[in-house]
Amino acid sequence: xxxxxxxxxxxxxxxxxxxxxxxxxxxxxxxxxxxxxxxxxxxxxxxxxxxxxxxxxxxxxxxxxxxxxxxxxxxxxxxxxxxxxxxxxxxxxxxxxxxxxxxxxxxxxxx
Amino acid sequence: xxxxxxxxxxxxxxxxxxxxxxxxxxxxxxxxxxxxxxxxxxxxxxxxxxxxxxxxxxxxxxxxxxxxxxxxxxxxxxxxxxxxxxxxxxxxxxxxxxxxxxxxxxxxxxx
Amino acid sequence: xxxxxxxxxxxxxxxxxxxxxxxxxxxxxxxxxxxxxxxxxxxxxxxxxxxxxxxxxxxxxxxxxxxxxxxxxxxxxxxxxxxxxxxxxxxxxxxxxxxxxxxxxxxxxxx
Amino acid sequence: xxxxxxxxxxxxxxxxxxxxxxxxxxxxxxxxxxxxxxxxxxxxxxxxxxxxxxxxxxxxxxxxxxxxxxxxxxxxxxxxxxxxxxxxxxxxxxxxxxxxxxxxxxxxxxx
Numbered sequence: 001x002x003x004x005x006x007x008x009x010x011x012x013x014x015x016x017x018x019x020x021x022x023x024x025x026x027x028x029x030x031x032x033x034x035x036x037x038x039x040x041x042x043x044x045x046x047x048x049x050x051x052x053x054x055x056x057x058x059x060x061x062x063x064x065x066x067x068x069x070x071x072x073x074x075x076x077x078x079x080x081x082x083x084x085x086x087x088x089x090x091x092x093x094x095x096x097x098x099x100x101x102x103x104x105x106x107x108x109x110x111x
Numbered sequence: 112x113x114x115x116x117x118x119x120x121x122x123x124x125x126x127x128x129x130x131x132x133x134x135x136x137x138x139x140x141x142x143x144x145x146x147x148x149x150x151x152x153x154x155x156x157x158x159x160x161x162x163x164x165x166x167x168x169x170x171x172x173x174x175x176x177x178x179x180x181x182x183x184x185x186x187x188x189x190x191x192x193x194x195x196x197x198x199x200x201x202x203x204x205x206x207x208x209x210x211x212x213x214x215x216x217x218x219x220x221x222x
Numbered sequence: 223x224x225x226x227x228x229x230x231x232x233x234x235x236x237x238x239x240x241x242x243x244x245x246x247x248x249x250x251x252x253x254x255x256x257x258x259x260x261x262x263x264x265x266x267x268x269x270x271x272x273x274x275x276x277x278x279x280x281x282x283x284x285x286x287x288x289x290x291x292x293x294x295x296x297x298x299x300x301x302x303x304x305x306x307x308x309x310x311x312x313x314x315x316x317x318x319x320x321x322x323x324x325x326x327x328x329x330x331x332x333x
Numbered sequence: 334x335x336x337x338x339x340x341x342x343x344x345x346x347x348x349x350x351x352x353x354x355x356x357x358x359x360x361x362x363x364x365x366x367x368x369x370x371x372x373x374x375x376x377x378x379x380x381x382x383x384x385x386x387x388x389x390x391x392x393x394x395x396x397x398x399x400x401x402x403x404x405x406x407x408x409x410x411x412x413x414x415x416x417x418x419x420x421x422x423x424x425x426x427x428x429x430x431x432x433x434x435x436x437x438x439x440x441x442x443x444x
Binding site for chain 2: 001002005008009012015016017018020021023024025026028029031032035036038039041042046047049051054055056058059060061062063065068069072074076077079080081082083084086087088091093096097098100
Binding site for chain 2: 265
């Protein structure tokens with residue numbers, strides 16, 4: 001996300017004095033709520049969906065994720081790269097290629 | 112997100128031949144599933160949470176959001192700014208300041 | 223749900239002194255979290271799923287719903303019938319038959 | 334749920350010819366979507382909520398759970414009791430009393 005987009009989100013919150021509602025817990029609820037409005041675009045069909053509606057709901061998820069990054073003072077690239085380190089270790093190319101198994105299954109573990 | 116982080120996510124998917132599983136519908140499910148693993152960090156307490164765990168789950172949400180942006184050929188800044196236009200119109204500062212009411216209530220509409 | 227199953231759920235909570243954690247908000251989070259563990263059974267495929275896993279996760283959703291009914295002193299049949307009254311009014315058979323449109327669309331409303 | 338309530342839900346689906354949309358995957362999405370409309374009642378406050386709204390959204394979750402039980406030919410009491418067997422084993426009273434730890438932590442396991 002560009003710095004000016006990030007700044008716009010922050011200004012939006014500041015001007016409305018909404019930081020008081022943005023506890024990490026409330027933001028986690030909000031991300032889940034918006035993720036499910038996105039999911040609702042695909043409730044009865046996997047292939048017929050309204051792209052404009054998808055864009056709006058995905059944007060809502062991204063805005064609340066940005067709010068949470070800000071609230072907890074996190075750097076997006078840092079946490080994503082930290083998680084990608086884990087994902088690359090859990091899903092080695094030779095075992096995971098073309099398979100959608102969970103890593104516990106790939107590694108012969110009981111879940 | 113920096114270009115090199117975006118590239119790393121794309122390479123991760125490509126190397127595992129996982130694009131076949133990344134239908135928009137499956138990605139919407141995945142965003143919701145990860146959003147709820149994030150929510151689980153706050154299941155029984157709003158104030159006591161494991162920051163490391165929060166980072167990991169928030170990163171998972173962000174990675175699947177990136178997958179969906181890629182799948183649908185969307186530009187993150189474009190859709191977020193489009194949505195912020197809507198949000199600014201729905202929540203005028205003078206009506207929304209310090210209130211957490213839904214816009215339908217702020218505007219005197221029945222929901 | 224049979225009375226003896228309801229009693230078993232209540233006894234489980236009582237014996238562990240867990241009622242203190244069962245605020246309505248925490249139970250709402252828990253229902254969503256378990257609903258997403260259920261959704262995870264269908265994350266990458268709509269048709270291949272582990273029925274035993276589905277049973278377990280659906281049961282978890284039902285147990286937390288029972289906890290919430292108890293917490294708020296609600297009668298399951300009463301609230302379901304109240305909602306079915308609404309659903310029958312929103313989705314008249316002649317308009318809704320064979321269609322998966324949302325009622326706002328069925329009735330020519332803007333959402 | 335009383336038999337007549339169950340019958341009403343089944344009749345509602347049958348009359349609208351909606352069984353075609355009720356795949357297990359679509360029902361899992363629907364349970365999550367409704368669970369998040371329930372969660373939305375608590376989005377910004379844990380203590381101030383609209384009980385009527387909570388009743389309606391909880392009822393929606395219960396109706397979709399009933400649809401899924403029907404779709405998969407499951408008996409609600411059977412799956413709940415099967416899961417309670419597991420829960421009682423995972424959370425022994427002496428270890429779990431008054432604690433909201435996950436069973437993996439209670440049993441000294443790495444998650």
